[in-house]
Amino acid sequence: MKCNIAGLCLALAIFQAQAADRWIFASRVNVSGPPLAGVFHHLDGSGRRHIAVSGKSVAVVWEDNRSGAPQIYVTLKTLAQETFPAALAVSSGNEAYEPAIDAISGDRFVLAFEQDAAVFARILTTQGLAEPTRLSQAVASHVSIASFDRRVFASWRERENGRWFVKIAELRVANVNRLVIESLQSVETEGLETPVLFPVIAVNSAGLCVAWEDRRAGHTRLLFSHAGVAGTFSAPHSLNEFFSNRNEYDQGSGVTRLALSSFGQNEILAAWMDKRRGGSGYGIFAALGTDAGSMFGPNEKVHGEEGDKQPHNNPATAGNQAGDFAVAWDDFRRGDSDIWISAYDPGLEWSLDYAPPVASGSGEQTHPSITLDEQHNLHLLWIQRSNPDGPSQLWYSLGQTRQEQ
Amino acid sequence: MQHSPFVRLPVVMAILLTLSLDTLMAAPPDGYRFLSLTEATQVASRENKPMLLYFGRYGCSTCRKMHAEVFSDESVNAKYNNAFVLAYVDTESGNRIRLGSGETTTEMQFATRNRILGTPTFVYFSADQKPLFKKAGFQTIAQMNLYGDYILQNHYKSTPLQEFIARQ
Numbered sequence: 168m169k170c171n172i173a174g175l176c177l178a179l180a181i182f183q184a185q186a187a188d189r190w191i192f193a194s195r196v197n198v199s200g201p202p203l204a205g206v207f208h209h210l211d212g213s214g215r216r217h218i219a220v221s222g223k224s225v226a227v228v229w230e231d232n233r234s235g236a237p238q239i240y241v242t243l244k245t246l247a248q249e250t251f252p253a254a255l256a257v258s259s260g261n262e263a264y265e266p267a268i269d270a271i272s273g274d275r276f277v278l279a280f281e282q283d284a285a286v287f288a289r290i291l292t293t294q295g296l297a298e299p300t301r302l303s304q305a306v307a308s309h310v311s312i313a314s315f316d317r318r319v320f321a322s323w324r325e326r327e328n329g330r331w332f333v334k335i336a337e338l339r340v341a342n343v344n345r346l347v348i349e350s351l352q353s354v355e356t357e358g359l360e361t362p363v364l365f366p367v368i369a370v371n372s373a374g375l376c377v378a379w380e381d382r383r384a385g386h387t388r389l390l391f392s393h394a395g396v397a398g399t400f401s402a403p404h405s406l407n408e409f410f411s412n413r414n415e416y417d418q419g420s421g422v423t424r425l426a427l428s429s430f431g432q433n434e435i436l437a438a439w440m441d442k443r444r445g446g447s448g449y450g451i452f453a454a455l456g457t458d459a460g461s462m463f464g465p466n467e468k469v470h471g472e473e474g475d476k477q478p479h480n481n482p483a484t485a486g487n488q489a490g491d492f493a494v495a496w497d498d499f500r501r502g503d504s505d506i507w508i509s510a511y512d513p514g515l516e517w518s519l520d521y522a523p524p525v526a527s528g529s530g531e532q533t534h535p536s537i538t539l540d541e542q543h544n545l546h547l548l549w550i551q552r553s554n555p556d557g558p559s560q561l562w563y564s565l566g567q568t569r570q571e572q
Numbered sequence: 573m574q575h576s577p578f579v580r581l582p583v584v585m586a587i588l589l590t591l592s593l594d595t596l597m598a599a600p601p602d603g604y605r606f607l608s609l610t611e612a613t614q615v616a617s618r619e620n621k622p623m624l625l626y627f628g629r630y631g632c633s634t635c636r637k638m639h640a641e642v643f644s645d646e647s648v649n650a651k652y653n654n655a656f657v658l659a660y661v662d663t664e665s666g667n668r669i670r671l672g673s674g675e676t677t678t679e680m681q682f683a684t685r686n687r688i689l690g691t692p693t694f695v696y697f698s699a700d701q702k703p704l705f706k707k708a709g710f711q712t713i714a715q716m717n718l719y720g721d722y723i724l725q726n727h728y729k730s731t732p733l734q735e736f737i738a739r740q
Contacts, residue, residue: 205673205674206674207673207674207675207676207677209677211678211681232674232675232676235674237676262676264668264676308666309666364664364666365666380664382630382631384631385631386630386631386632387629387630387631387664411633413633414633414637416633416634416636416637416640417633418631418633419631421629421631421632421664421691423664423680424664424680446689446690447689448689448690478687478689480684481684499687555685556671556673556675556685
């Protein structure tokens with residue numbers, strides 16, 4: 168965990184690396200074309216997973232209202248191509264929101280999204296989109312998707328008879344790339360009267376981890392549950408470990424918008440927005456889990472001292488089997504909002520915050536989504552607006568790993 | 573670009589239209605007719621009433637303290653329930669609102685974009701839906717009543733808030 172002693176931190180900072188020391192973001196690629204009046208792109212949803220790399224392809228998924236209503240779109244290019252082709256429409260209902268994507272293998276991806284108060288998943292390949300599969304039975308939203316070793320899992324929230332559930336499905340890829348629900352369970356069999364929000368799932372060789380925002384305690388806590396790949400889920404445990412108690416009304420600081428990624432052989436990175444710093448708004452905090460999230464280490468502050476008096480928003484995580492992991496977020500410490508990245512430095516501390524020049528400067532750069540490939544490269548997707556209420560654009564940049572890595 | 577939530581709110585608020593909103597999940601104070609932001613905007617416009625926009629958070633301790641010690645007061649209740657249209661935004665909610673620009677966003681993103689750093693934060697609007705002032709943190713019964721009088725008695729048309737408070 169980061170040192171809080173100012174003098175010592177100052178000394179350490181001399182030797183502390185930046186994420187800039189690991190990745191070079193040389194250029195950026197426009198994903199969505201020029202900004203159009205009245206068209207707004209969104210990268211939002213459980214775990215902020217909007218970009219994935221599979222084989223030699225990178226795919227990005229988002230929501231925008233170009234058709235007059237919010238719908239989901241995806242585009243895919245080879246890593247060598249310099250531009251993204253025209254987007255494919257993923258959703259087909261009245262309105263759709265909060266998509267997610269993960270890689271399966273061999274230039275194949277799995278998408279999930281909310282459409283008309285239900286959640287769906289479908290496969291994307293270089294040949295196009297397969298037919299969608301409805302995952303939910305009742306009113307549902309906040310879907311997340313994760314794949315490992317050609318197995319696919321989805322999590323979402325569902326409300327049945329007035330009670331809230333976190334649902335988990337294993338999906339099998341059947342003929343013509345159609346997804347079939349292989350198994351379906353609730354993390355807790357008894358539904359809750361209080362809402363669960365934004366469950367996100369991660370999977371690796373040791374099993375599954377699902378974590379979510381939970382309001383049963385009378386305030387929001389982040390809970391997680393673990394299951395072996397073929398097993399049932401454990402009783403929920405608290406992920407955030409700081410609970411203030413300033414007065415009779417205080418039950419804990421605000422925590423929200425959890426992101427989760429698998430890295431290494433069986434480890435999990437969790438990062439979230441956390442108000443434990445008091446009047447400075449949300450900070451970005453994280454925890455590292457072992458055994459696919461059967462247990463987590465202590466909470467760690469991700470962002471550095473430079474922006475510590477500022478609020479930070481929209482955290483996204485990424486990890487790969489090579490053991491790399493990173494966190495990205497946006498904040499406006501420089502006036503306009505920029506994208507910031509941090510990763511562990513060689514001393515196993517969170518690095519100095521790094522704002523890639525391609526995703527910072529004039530205008531609003533917000534809502535990052537990131538993924539790490541197995542060659543240690545960091546792929547970054549984000550939204551840019553010239554002003555906070557203006558039309559938007561999506562941008563992509565490849566952060567190439569430095570050779571010495 | 574300089575950012576001021578107070579300056580930016582009118583730009584967003586003035587063009588709010590209703591599309592859809594989930595059931596309120598957070599906790600405005602009991603005994604008050606708090607509406608979703610989109611509903612409240614419509615009602616305020618239709619009834620030509622001033623609006624109080626309350627940015628809260630589920631579990632917010634200062635919000636709870638105000639509910640127990642301030643919003644429980646009969647004078648505050650009478651003033652705000654009767655004369656104001658009341659809107660509540662949960663700053664951690666995924667509930668969706670649609671802006672007049674055509675953009676659909678969540679309550680949380682709306683709060684973030686307007687740089688609402690803490691809860692409670694109260695934004696007061698005149699009957700013609702112009703933002704007047706913003707107050708963040710714990711407010712006393714006397715303060716809430718003063719803010720209400722400032723608007724309901726039309727002092728805002730001629731006197732800065734600080735000057736009005738100093739006279740009391």
